[in-house]
Amino acid sequence: GQQVMQIPQYQHVQEGEDFTTYCNSSTTLSNIQWYKQRPGGHPVFLIQLVKSGEVKKQKRLTFQFGEAKKNSSLHITATQTTDVGTYFCAGRGSSNTGKLIFGQGTTLQVKP
Amino acid sequence: DGGITQSPKYLFRKEGQNVTLSCEQNLNHDAMYWYRQDPGQGLRLIYYSQIVNDFQKGDIAEGYSVSREKKESFPLTVTSAQKNPTAFYLCASSENSRQSTDTQYFGPGTRLTVL
Numbered sequence: 001g002q003q004v005m006q007i008p009q010y011q012h013v014q015e016g017e018d019f020t021t022y023c024n025s026s027t028t029l030s031n032i033q034w035y036k037q038r039p040g041g042h043p044v045f046l047i048q049l050v051k052s053g054e055v056k057k058q059k060r061l062t063f064q065f066g067e068a069k070k071n072s073s074l075h076i077t078a079t080q081t082t083d084v085g086t087y088f089c090a091g092r093g094s095s096n097t098g099k100l101i102f103g104q105g106t107t108l109q110v111k112p
Numbered sequence: 113d114g115g116i117t118q119s120p121k122y123l124f125r126k127e128g129q130n131v132t133l134s135c136e137q138n139l140n141h142d143a144m145y146w147y148r149q150d151p152g153q154g155l156r157l158i159y160y161s162q163i164v165n166d167f168q169k170g171d172i173a174e175g176y177s178v179s180r181e182k183k184e185s186f187p188l189t190v191t192s193a194q195k196n197p198t199a200f201y202l203c204a205s206s207e208n209s210r211q212s213t214d215t216q217y218f219g220p221g222t223r224l225t226v227l
Contacts (some may be wrong), residue, residue, distance in 0.1 A: 009152070029153045041216040042202055043155070050213065087153060092212055099170070100211075100216065102147075104154035 002027050002093050006103030013048055014111050018075040021106035023089035030092050032072045033100065038085040077112050115139070116219035117166045117204050122222045133188045133222045135203030142184035145211035145216065148172060149200040151212055158201075159172075162209045190224065 003026045013019050023032065031050045035043040038109075047056055049065035049072060055061045062075045072091075076083055086107045090100040116137045125131045131177045135144065143162050147155040157170030161180040175194025180186055186205075200223050204216040 006154075022161040033215060042221050043204075043216075045215045045217070048213060048215060090216075099157060099160065107152075 002091075002101050004089060004091050004101045006089055006106055008106055009104060010039050010107050012109045012111065014076050014080060019079050019083070019108055021074050021087050021089075021108075022055070023072045023074075023103050024093040025070045025091050025101075027093055028069050030036070030069075032065060032069075033090045033092075034072075034074055034089045035090060035102075036085050037088065037105070041085075076108075076109060079108070081110050081112055084108060084110050116203060116205055116217055118201075118219040118222050120222060121220065125128045125224070125225055125226050128192045130189055130191050131224065132196075133201055133203075133224070134217055135186045135188065136216075137186075137205040137219075139205055139207075140183070140219065141205035141207050141217070143206045143214070144180065145177065145204040146170075146176070146186070146188045146208075147204065149202060149205055149221075155202065158188065160209070170223065184186055197224060199224060203220070 007022050019093045033048045034046040037043045047063050052069050053067045054065045060077045064073045071107045086105040089103045118135050145160040146158040156172050158176050159170050159178040161167035164183045167178050168178050177189045200221050202221045203219040206214045206216045
């Protein structure tokens with residue numbers, strides 16, 4: 001079945017350093033979504049990418065969708081302590097069964 | 113004030129007891145979902161419902177049951193058949209799961225501990 005792999009599982013950075021998490025799917029995706037879960041909280045939708053090669057920015061966050069629509073990345077420039085949390089990618093296959101397949105998440109720790 | 117509510121936030125049960133977790137949404141969303149999250153792991157889909165009076169098994173449905181008698185409610189029962197029920201349970205809803213761009217809104221979660 002469709003799988004979405006996300007790496008790394010954990011990342012510790014010094015405040016001000018950059019951070020990137022990568023997401024890879026075993027099959028072509030119709031779109032990819034990114035969610036953030038703060039410690040003790042619940043996942044919150046950040047953004048959705050639909051087009052091949054699409055790049056979107058939200059302040060210090062840059063999201064990319066691969067040309068083949070099988071991979072994606074989230075890059076944070078100059079991390080801050082408010083960026084702490086777990087970032088999940090979630091993909092929906094081309095057949096559109098209604099299910100989102102979530103990656104395992106990348107937990108980001110930021111040292112002040 | 114629209115949103116998804118789950119109650120209680122923390123729940124303790126003795127081994128062998130069934131327990132029902134509630135999930136209510138007033139967003140008028142058609143679809144609702146239940147996920148399980150274990151420490152250091154992602155979200156695993158238990159059950160989902162695309163429309164009232166209909167639901168489908170997710171990836172880890174064994175030991176769980178659901179109902180969808182009302183659009184706004186999607187309770188999850190953790191039965192005694194679930195071998196390792198201690199986990200963080202998240203409910204979500206979305207407007208229309210048949211649309212490829214549909215996004216999910218999550219409730220605050222219920223942390224279940226079975227003693």
